[in-house]
Amino acid sequence: LHDGWRRWYAVEPILPHLAEAAPTTFLTALEEQLQQDPQGLDNLFQNQGPMHGDHVTGLLWALELLAWYPEHLTRVTLILGSLGRSHKRAKDILRAIFLAWLPQTAANVPQRNAAITVLQQREPAIAWELLMALWPEHHGVGAYHYEPQWRDKPPTRPHTIAERINAEIAIIDLALEAAGHDPQRLIDLIKHLGTAPPDARTRLRTELNAFATDERNPASRLLVWDTLRKETSQHRHFHNADWALPEADVALFDPIIDALTPQDLLSRHAWLFQDAYPMLPIPDADHTVTDAALTQLRTQAAQKIIAAKGIAGIKDLARTVQHPYLLGIAGASANADENDMLSDRKSVV
Numbered sequence: 422l423h424d425g426w427r428r429w430y431a432v433e434p435i436l437p438h439l440a441e442a443a444p445t446t447f448l449t450a451l452e453e454q455l456q457q458d459p460q461g462l463d464n465l466f467q468n469q470g471p472m473h474g475d476h477v478t479g480l481l482w483a484l485e486l487l488a489w490y491p492e493h494l495t496r497v498t499l500i501l502g503s504l505g506r507s508h509k510r511a512k513d514i515l516r517a518i519f520l521a522w523l524p525q526t527a528a529n530v531p532q533r534n535a536a537i538t539v540l541q542q543r544e545p546a547i548a549w550e551l552l553m554a555l556w557p558e559h560h561g562v563g564a565y566h567y568e569p570q571w572r573d574k575p576p577t578r579p580h581t582i583a584e585r586i587n588a589e590i591a592i593i594d595l596a597l598e599a600a601g602h603d604p605q606r607l608i609d610l611i612k613h614l615g616t617a618p619p620d621a622r623t624r625l626r627t628e629l630n631a632f633a634t635d636e637r638n639p640a641s642r643l644l645v646w647d648t649l650r651k652e653t654s655q656h657r658h659f660h661n662a663d664w665a666l667p668e669a670d671v672a673l674f675d676p677i678i679d680a681l682t683p684q685d686l687l688s689r690h691a692w693l694f695q696d697a698y699p700m701l702p703i704p705d706a707d708h709t710v711t712d713a714a715l716t717q718l719r720t721q722a723a724q725k726i727i728a729a730k731g732i733a734g735i736k737d738l739a740r741t742v743q744h745p746y747l748l749g750i751a752g753a754s755a756n757a758d759e760n761d762m763l764s765d766r767k768s769v770v
Contacts, residue, residue: 422450426461433476434479435479436482439483440486462480466508466510485514489526491529494526502515502544502548506547519551530587534595537551541595549599590618597625600628601628602628604632604636604642607629607645610628611625611648614656643683646683649678653674654700657671657703658700658701658705661704687726690722693719694719694742694751695744701714701718719751720754732757732758735748
């Protein structure tokens with residue numbers, strides 16, 4: 422295996438047997454290949470002609486096999502993390518290995534956490550994707566992995582509910598620790614608000630409060646505010662759904678939304694014109710009620726913009742939103758002069 426990627430390509434069908442025969446030697450050879458020629462193994466992932474598939478299954482099966490052994494888990498995780506920079510299949514295997522309710526490894530929760538922690542140090546972007554993929558969910562899909570054919574498989578047993586919960590809590594802890602004040606990571610966590618346990622929501626509020634206090638970048642603040650506004654509106658709109666948080670829990674995020682609300686008038690109201698039917702924070706009701714509320718909000722937004730910035734403000738906002746015609750309708754409802762709004766229509770369109 423120390424002869425470049427073509428050798429790996431040639432012996433791909435027997436790679437699982439080689440890995441099982443000499444796990445340490447196999448992993449060392451694979452690590453050296455990735456170090457010396459990081460892009461070389463990409464050739465195994467390529468389809469070779471219309472009648473042929475890729476030549477990577479044997480390699481992936483070998484890694485799945487070795488992941489069952491706790492003593493090899495960290496090395497396998499780092500290799501998959503390296504491959505995962507370019508290939509989704511490697512990231513899918515990582516998720517399956519560490520899945521709380523169907524782990525494809527005999528490693529216990531502390532051993533799995535240790536492997537993910539090392540991955541965070543070496544491949545932080547891949548590790549973050551993995552943590553988000555492992556975050557608790559209402560409904561999920563798992564898969565069974567390739568198992569040893571000759572060596573004894575490490576002893577495993579059905580996971581109890583307590584073990585699953587402990588594994589999920591560990592993933593949540595790792596994610597919250599890794600998020601910091603990174604706006605994109607906070608956005609990812611906000612999108613998982615509905616499946617976060619109470620303690621995690623409390624910690625998330627703490628992080629968001631700190632972000633609202635310390636962050637000075639208007640663009641970052643806008644992104645986090647808009648995501649949090651959408652998420653809380655969704656829980657309020659579908660308040661009868663099984664997955665929806667109680668109003669008392671949702672309301673705890675309102676002070677953060679207020680603190681992050683953009684000072685700029687156009688940024689504050691743009692969301693009303695980005696979607697034809699944006700989510701409103703009112704209970705799901707007859708569509709006529711929702712439509713009336715949306716029309717009122719849009720008209721009020723146009724009135725405030727005209728009062729502060731005149732027709733020029735309407736035109737400026739129209740150049741940035743997905744549905745400028747809705748802004749035009751709102752402006753007309755706010756008694757704006759239609760000729761003034763249309764005077765520069767080519768630049769708006």
